[in-house]
Amino acid sequence: MKNINRSKFLSIIALLLLLSFIAACGSKQPEATETGPSTTTAASGSTAAFKGTWIRQATYANNELVGQDPATLELTANSYKSSTNACSTSGDLEVKKDSMVMIVKQTDCPGPIGPGTRVTYTYSLAGDQMTIINTEYGAEVKEEYKKK
Secondary structure, three states: OOOOOHHHHHHHHHHHHHHHHHHHHOOOOOOOOOOOOOEEOHHHOOHHHOOEEEEEEEEEEOOEEEEOOOOEEEEOOOEEEEEOOOOEEEEEEEEOOOEEEEEEEEEOOOOOOOOOOEEEEEEEEEOOEEEEEEOOOOOOEEEEEEEO
């Protein structure tokens, strides 16, 4: 068996845990406005741009496609609910200029992410498309959504 660098091993484990959470529970995203091809953040519009239902189209880790399992993300001005066929997660949503923080309040998804967990994403909106990116666990995990 080959020796694996401990920090690299821990980074891989953290990435796998994050991807497991995303795959099992989906991601929480805001809703986009029908503004055409321009990119929008919360600073340039109201929270109305985020409200609504989003359907996940794809998930990437370090720009490599790792999943296309659909997930539904319902967003309000201050809460989210993310669900798949397997499980769901819900909680508080804090939207700032170019980031959003999802704070888990309730989940029936397996894994280490439970109530109280805070996950921070950067985001961009373009028409009915939204992209969120998380880099907290040693890799860039990007999810693409389309407004329902």
